[in-house]
Amino acid sequence: MTERPLITARDLSVGFKIGSGFFGKQILKAVDHVDLDIARGSFFGLVGESGSGKTTLGRALLKAVPITGGSARYGDEEVDYDLTTLSGAELRDYRKRAQLIFQDPYAALSPRMTVRDIIAEPLEVMGLTKTREETDARVREIAAKCRLNLEHLRRFPHAFSGGQRQRISIARALVSGPRFIVADESVAALDVSIQADVLNLLKQIQHDLRITFLFISHDLSVVAHTCDHVAVMYLGRLVESAPTRTLFAAPRHPYTKALFSAIPSLDPDDRGSAQKLQGEIPSPTNQPTGCKFHTRCPFAVDLCRKEEPALEHPGDGHEVACHRWRELLGQTAA
Amino acid sequence: MTALIEVENLTVQFRTDEGLVTAVDDVSFTLDKGQVMGLVGESGSGKSVTAKALMRLNARNAVYGEKSRITLHSETGPIDVLKLTSARDLKIVRGGAISMIFQEPMASFAPAITIGKQMVEQLQIHSDMSKARAKEISVEMLDRVGISDPARRFDQYAFELSGGMRQRAMIAMALSTKPKLLIADEPTTALDVTIQAQVIDLMKDLVSEFHMGIVFITHDLGVIAQTADKVSVMYLGRLIEEGPVREVIRNPKHPYTQGLIAALPKLDDLDAPLTPVAGDIPSPLERPSGCVFHTRCPQILGDICKTDLPRDRRVDPVHRVACHLHDEKTPA
Numbered sequence: 001m002t003e004r005p006l007i008t009a010r011d012l013s014v015g016f017k018i019g020s021g022f023f024g025k026q027i028l029k030a031v032d033h034v035d036l037d038i039a040r041g042s043f044f045g046l047v048g049e050s051g052s053g054k055t056t057l058g059r060a061l062l063k064a065v066p067i068t069g070g071s072a073r074y075g076d077e078e079v080d081y082d083l084t085t086l087s088g089a090e091l092r093d094y095r096k097r098a099q100l101i102f103q104d105p106y107a108a109l110s111p112r113m114t115v116r117d118i119i120a121e122p123l124e125v126m127g128l129t130k131t132r133e134e135t136d137a138r139v140r141e142i143a144a145k146c147r148l149n150l151e152h153l154r155r156f157p158h159a160f161s162g163g164q165r166q167r168i169s170i171a172r173a174l175v176s177g178p179r180f181i182v183a184d185e186s187v188a189a190l191d192v193s194i195q196a197d198v199l200n201l202l203k204q205i206q207h208d209l210r211i212t213f214l215f216i217s218h219d220l221s222v223v224a225h226t227c228d229h230v231a232v233m234y235l236g237r238l239v240e241s242a243p244t245r246t247l248f249a250a251p252r253h254p255y256t257k258a259l260f261s262a263i264p265s266l267d268p269d270d271r272g273s274a275q276k277l278q279g280e281i282p283s284p285t286n287q288p289t290g291c292k293f294h295t296r297c298p299f300a301v302d303l304c305r306k307e308e309p310a311l312e313h314p315g316d317g318h319e320v321a322c323h324r325w326r327e328l329l330g331q332t333a334a
Numbered sequence: 335m336t337a338l339i340e341v342e343n344l345t346v347q348f349r350t351d352e353g354l355v356t357a358v359d360d361v362s363f364t365l366d367k368g369q370v371m372g373l374v375g376e377s378g379s380g381k382s383v384t385a386k387a388l389m390r391l392n393a394r395n396a397v398y399g400e401k402s403r404i405t406l407h408s409e410t411g412p413i414d415v416l417k418l419t420s421a422r423d424l425k426i427v428r429g430g431a432i433s434m435i436f437q438e439p440m441a442s443f444a445p446a447i448t449i450g451k452q453m454v455e456q457l458q459i460h461s462d463m464s465k466a467r468a469k470e471i472s473v474e475m476l477d478r479v480g481i482s483d484p485a486r487r488f489d490q491y492a493f494e495l496s497g498g499m500r501q502r503a504m505i506a507m508a509l510s511t512k513p514k515l516l517i518a519d520e521p522t523t524a525l526d527v528t529i530q531a532q533v534i535d536l537m538k539d540l541v542s543e544f545h546m547g548i549v550f551i552t553h554d555l556g557v558i559a560q561t562a563d564k565v566s567v568m569y570l571g572r573l574i575e576e577g578p579v580r581e582v583i584r585n586p587k588h589p590y591t592q593g594l595i596a597a598l599p600k601l602d603d604l605d606a607p608l609t610p611v612a613g614d615i616p617s618p619l620e621r622p623s624g625c626v627f628h629t630r631c632p633q634i635l636g637d638i639c640k641t642d643l644p645r646d647r648r649v650d651p652v653h654r655v656a657c658h659l660h661d662e663k664t665p666a
């Protein structure tokens with residue numbers, strides 16, 4: 001029997017109330033009926049253009065924005081929580097178990113606190129340690145895992161480079177002993193030469209501490225190298241989900257194919273072969289009918305404009321939401 | 335090939351509270367007419383400062399080196415850019431012969447003026463054309479960069495456009511004066527790959543149509559591979575390698591360039607481990623002596639790298655590198 005997933009979302013939706021125009025309040029559907037299973041111990045990638053709802057989905061799973069529809073569960077070896085109703089002591093306990101690593105290592109750290117205090121703060125706020133000695137021991141242990149030494153702990157964050165700051169953010173996220181971490185664009189602001197260093201550290205943490213990651217990124221090459229499973233979002237919907245190798249070897253959704261094809265090739269003799277996706281992602285307040293991708297899809301037919309395709313589970317672990325995916329198998333470009 | 339701009343021994347320092355900070359150190363290169371030069375390097379390596387020097391756009395606390403020289407070959411003869419003083423002369427390069435586009439298009443637009451009004455003003459500054467003709471050219475340019483309904487967009491404000499459209503409008507404005515040199519400073523860094531691909535396509539079309547030179551700054555070697563003819567690699571203010579794009583990407587000579595390429599996650603080999611360039615980039619206030627890369631170099635030879643500045647060497651007539659590993663080659 002397979003282990004129960006750490007995160008199970010069904011029909012999960014997040015809507016934001018916006019504006020107060022003539023017709024009253026409008027609801028912006030940032031996450032729209034998403035089904036998602038995140039296996040325990042996995043490094044689960046979430047990709048899609050900006051505005052597709054990745055950050056909102058991640059925050060909903062951390063209970064940092066209200067879930068407005070559907071259900072979401074979290075279950076590790078010790079607890080089983082219904083995230084839609086979680087509150088009180090259980091919610092406080094969940095805050096220890098689920099953590100966020102931010103995108104911007106420059107903005108995330110308070111400039112007036114030493115690195116030691118930055119890492120220790122969650123312990124103190126959550127009351128996880130009883131004495132200063134205990135706190136210090138815990139901070140040193142986690143700092144060492146993130147390759148920060150005692151000398152580093154005494155300094156202020158401005159004295160550090162981008163890569164070092166991201167290691168500080170990671171240490172802060174790890175100190176409460178989480179089982180689940182949402183890493184939202186955690187290497188996007190870093191130079192290529194040090195990106196690999198932070199990615200290797202995250203993978204090491206996943207492996208050594210058996211932590212499950214939801215890794216949100218717009219960089220498909222990074223996702224291909226780090227994640228074991230990848231889900232693709234478009235305008236709040238999950239349009240495809242598969243083990244990484246399967247997805248990159250044989251994407252099924254026209255949107256995923258277009259995303260892959262847009263990655264600039266490192267080969268100067270392979271210019272202009274990319275299939276260009278026309279136009280931009282539509283505004284979430286003015287969503288297309290039918291398949292949300294039909295306005296940009298080179299394969300759209302009448303059915304696509306009328307009916308929204310459901311996420312199909314063909315039984316091989318490679319899920320896709322497109323009316324025409326079977327017909328289009330093997331086809332890479334328009 | 336005829337030279338469009340020649341940069342010789344460019345050194346740029348900034349006066350700061352902490353003393354003089356060296357941002358660009360003795361950089362030389364030539365860009366030919368119609369050539370696209372990619373400029374890569376870590377953040378803080380001096381790419382933007384180098385580019386801004388070509389238009390004299392660096393902040394007031396910038397100090398240019400005594401031996402530094404930038405020569406722009408215009409139709410009316412060579413212009414010694416660093417010697418320009420009057421606002422009128424500076425206009426000949428700024429927005430005239432040279433235009434610049436940025437990562438954040440809002441930086442190019444005044445928020446309270448319509449896109450059209452700004453385009454017309456810019457055209458009138460740099461020529462004596464009538465307002466009506468300037469409007470005609472602006473609308474044509476907006477159309478040319480793929481903005482639908484250009485006559486309506488002409489009367490809109492930048493904030494009313496989507497991110498991708500804003501990027502296109504900025505390119506339209508930069509090109510409306512038909513510059514000889516376009517400086518593109520990370521123009522696609524903030525864009526999604528799908529929109530990036532559209533913008534790269536557009537820029538390639540425009541290069542062949544207008545035959546201008548481009549300095550394309552990016553940290554994305556894939557973007558360089560797709561757009562550039564030649565590549566210059568900077569590290570801590572120094573230009574450490576330069577050559578044709580194929581050569582530099584396939585056969586990099588400098589240990590930093592080699593490390594940069596090895597650090598890229600490659601889609602054709604998902605099993606390859608990710609290998610960072612070890613260590614952190616030093617602060618510009620603590621520039622290493624000798625070779626600026628020696629504190630992170632995996633191939634360091636010994637004391638010579640810590641004490642002696644490596645000179646430019648030619649590995650072939652068009653590919654040069656500044657690294658002691660290549661000391662036996664001919665000086666560049």
Ligand SMILES: Nc1ncnc2c1ncn2[C@@H]1O[C@H](COP(=O)(O)OP(=O)(O)O)[C@@H](O)[C@H]1O
Pocket residue numbers: 016017018028029030048049050051052053054055056057284
């Ligand atoms: N607090 C909020 N209020 C209103 N709209 C929001 C809020 N947060 C996000 N959105 C909107 O939700 C959509 C999805 O945003 P986001 O989750 O940030 O996408 P991504 O991370 O994929 O770029 C966007 O259209 C965004 O503008």
Ligand SMILES: Nc1ncnc2c1ncn2[C@@H]1O[C@H](COP(=O)(O)OP(=O)(O)O)[C@@H](O)[C@H]1O
Pocket residue numbers: 348349350355356357375376377378379380381382383384393395618
């Ligand atoms: N006005 C200024 N005053 C002081 N230092 C500056 C100024 N402008 C740039 N610098 C410094 O010059 C160096 C090079 O910066 P820049 O050219 O922007 O790097 P890049 O574009 O390669 O990321 C950096 O260390 C930066 O802090």
Ligand code: SF4
Pocket residue numbers: 253254255291292293294295297298299300301304309321322323324325
């Ligand atoms: S359902 Fe239709 S419009 Fe949507 S992706 Fe598939 S073919 Fe394209």
Ligand SMILES: [Mg+2]
Pocket residue numbers: 054055056
């Ligand atoms: Mg986001």
Ligand SMILES: [Mg+2]
Pocket residue numbers: 381382383519
């Ligand atoms: Mg820059």
